[in-house]
Amino acid sequence: MAIHKKEEFSTKEQHLAAFAKAISHPARIAILSVLAKRNQCICGEIVDVLPLAQSTVSQHLKELKNAGLIDGETDGPRSCYCINWKAFEKFNAEFHSLFEKLKEANAKCC
Amino acid sequence: MAIHKKEEFSTKEQHLAAFAKAISHPARIAILSVLAKRNQCICGEIVDVLPLAQSTVSQHLKELKNAGLIDGETDGPRSCYCINWKAFEKFNAEFHSLFEKLKEANAKCC
DNA sequence: ATCGTTAATCGTATATTTGCGATATATAAT
């Protein structure tokens, strides 16, 4: 690839794309579901539920955390995660706004 | 990786993840914007607008088409693309429904 | 029939993602 071209697009496009990337793997959607159902904590619980190794789950959690969709803090020897509802809501609004903007632009052009 | 684990998740999770993946690159979001503004056709026009080579744009178009978000048909030597609003709407609804379901599950648990 | 234009595809290079086992670290329990 040599050069990444992603930064040549608008910040908004990059931001939304990054959000979408965070939920672009079924495992990460599954993790969000588990976190929503149990409200908080877990990690080992997530590993028990998913068909993935502990290290892999840990990696997916890290990506969700980097994207800001979940928060996590250590609680003794274990890690407690929960959904960052504010960020999630923001993503939802952003995506919905893209959709509306596209429709609006389309309505105007013809 | 050796084995892909994606198919071990629910169809719904896979489907939504695939949709999200389609818009997980700023170039593809930019393409959707151009298509919305001009309603239809183009390809060379998209190449003119984006900071990417023709072959790269063609690849991104293919991915959007595979995801069902756009339709394309050849018109002489050129290709005419347009947004598949129905599919896009469906994705929007699906994503929104995930969000609502997560919130609902969360409200119930505590 | 030849030439020019447009866009898809092929081949290739590189980067990133996905996945796992092994290891390291941190804490709790004995």
Added chain:
DNA sequence: ATTATATATCGCAAATATACGATTAACGAT
């Protein structure tokens, strides 16, 4: 102090994604 438990991180392998130039295919115009 030792042991057990939980999780993050490292190192590696394989798969996918991103990007480009070159080629091919398909058509229109001359």
